[in-house]
Amino acid sequence: MLTKVYSASIQGIDAFPVTIETDGGAGSIFSIVGLPDTAVKESHLRMVSAITHSGVKFPRRGTTINLAPADIKKEGAAFDLPMAIGVLSAHNMIPSEHLADYMVMGELSLDGSVLPVKGALPMAVKARELGFKRLIVPVENVTEAAVVNKIEVYGVKNLMEAISLISDNSDMQPVRINTRELFAAGIQSFDLDFSEVKGQESVKRAFEVACAGGHNLLMIGSPGSGKSMMAKRIPSILPPLSLAEALETTKIHSVAGKLARGSMLMTSRPFRTPHHTVSPVALVGGGASPMPGEISLAHNGVLFLDEFPEFPRHVLEVLRQPIEDRIITVSRAKYTVNYPASFMLVASMNPCPCGYYGHPTKRCTCAPGAVSRYMNRISGPLLDRIDLQIEIQPVAFDDMADKTPAESSEEIRKRVVAARSIQQLRFQGEKGIHCNAQMNSRLLHKYAWPDEEGLAKLKERMTRLNMSARAFDRILRVARTIADLDNSENVLARHIAEAIGYRSLDRASYGSAF
Incomplete structure (x- = not known):
């Protein structure tokens, strides 16, 4: 039969x-x-x-x-x-x-x-x-x-x-x-909160801007300055997942076998932290039996790469295409699969091999040229794709001893969600565009073009720092997000100035003293 x-x-x-x-x-x-x-x-x-x-x-x-x-x-x-x-x-x-x-x-x-x-x-x-x-x-x-x-x-x-x-x-x-009731009842509670972070107000502001616009972020600071500690708190200020995002994220983790037994729908954005010994296949996905990699597991969430320059260069270079296209196509002789890859890249690194270049109290002991060689472990095209590059200084003793509670993640998150709401309305007719970090050149000219004063400031800084065309686009995207946080319809000179300030590694003088 x-x-x-x-x-x-x-x-x-x-x-x-x-x-x-x-x-x-x-x-x-x-x-x-x-x-x-x-x-x-x-x-x-x-x-x-x-x-x-x-x-x-x-x-x-x-x-x-x-x-x-x-x-x-x-x-x-x-x-x-x-x-x-x-x-x-x-x-x-x-x-x-x-x-x-x-x-x-x-x-x-x-x-x-x-x-x-x-x-x-x-x-x-x-x-x-x-x-x-x-x-x-x-x-x-x-x-x-x-x-x-x-x-x-x-x-x-x-x-x-x-x-x-x-x-x-x-x-x-x-x-x-009832999927909708289950999703609505999913209470997001976080063990880590920005209220526990002393000082570092400028860094918190950069995190807020990055989360509000979905921008990539690189932190440069000496050991003990709080890079990893603050990065782990990023999920607490990100906007909550939508139902469609939750279903898509759950599908990826289901295929990869990462869901706990008895689990249902993921209600928190993923936060992936692969070690710097990760292989290109483990990062991108694929293999003999194709599986999603760390990049896709971070879809709709955060991919945190600690000790950024310690990753092999050929591993880091595989990030370039997913950052731009937000999708990974793995092609092998016997199969071709597509994995979604819309993630927020957060990376941290020391400023030099010894870790104390630019430290206010400790002397850098690196040999001449060591800082430049250390920075060159990360290619220029990859750095260009990171919207915010910020330097972090150690927390002062008075800040550490201050018992006054800092601003909570919930308060920061309210501003982030408000800015994202503005972007959702702005891009509701645009396919595949949900936040400022995803804007193409056409949308940049339509929504992020600065006023005359801001354009003049941008021209002067780009000429002096010899920035690339990609850096120009990144600055406009970040400036648009800052304007959204400011509830400003137009991108003004002050928004451009703040966005330029988040391009620390574009300075030609960075590391030149060593």
Whole structure:
């Protein structure tokens, strides 16, 4: 008997349907075709043990399983459960009348229990798109998949529960979650707050500007000046995720297997901090079995690179294209996948190898030329793509001893959210543009062009500092954000002046004394 069971697999961050055709014919050969990888081929042994331990005798007649479409490689163990159901139905051991209503996924343990899989959320989205009425997933994935409405989602613990559902002999009820209520109830609480940061008012202002416009930020300061400590507090002042952003972010982390068991919808922006030994593939994504990298895991959030110059240069250079295009295309001989990459880059570094160049009280001990060589570890084109470059000085003793609470993250966040609201209204008719950092040249001329005084100031500084055309665009974007925080319709000279002040590394004299 020939039967069809429906499942799905992951390509990029989206799912594509897979039809598991099973023919229970004569003979004794068991074969799986349709470009299965090793994990799929090994499912035969898992199915035999799981079916046997579930109290059902594994059929010994010949069985052929085809995973369609046959020209796309099938990877992972998520096909175990649907293939087991296909084998049993093809040999008339369970009814097949309702198979067309279900999409099924799950890995089988040898004892018949069903183990969690990666990518349950995008698979659930695809099941709804294709019009399936019901979805069977491992019980650990059920709350993640149930975020998708208009489809009945069942979480099964073992093979027998899945068989009972398909045989219509179960009283199991689908899990239902009101996604909007869940999202609205998601209370964002942060362990770290800017009220704990003493002094550094100018740095906090730079952080506020960066978060208000979605700009990239580089901090240069000596050890102990608070770079990492302040960077970790950035999520507390970022605008909350929208529902669409939360779904997209959750999909990425679901595909990567980063969601905790029983989790549902991500309500906080991601904050990724890869170590400087990270490889280009781990940062960008891809690999033999393509997976999202750190850049995509930071989508709609922050990618924090501490000790920026310690990253290998060839690793840092892979950031250039995602920063501009906000999408990563990984092309290999056997596949091409796209990963979203709209993130806010935050980096920190020492000013020199010893860490004390420009320190107010400690002397730099670096050899002549060491500062320039250290800075040259970061290419000029990459630095040009970082909107705000700020120097951080150590906190004075009087500031550290001051017991007066500093401004809280909640107060800063209110101003950031207000500025973002202005930008959302401004760009509501522009596809793919949501904040000032994403403006192209046309939008810069339309919304960020300064008045005559500001343009003259910008021309004078750019000529004196020999800035690039990309730096010109970056200054205008930052100035537009500063104007939004100022609730100003036009970009004025004072906004341009502040934006220019955030380009510390554009000074030709930086590091020239050593």
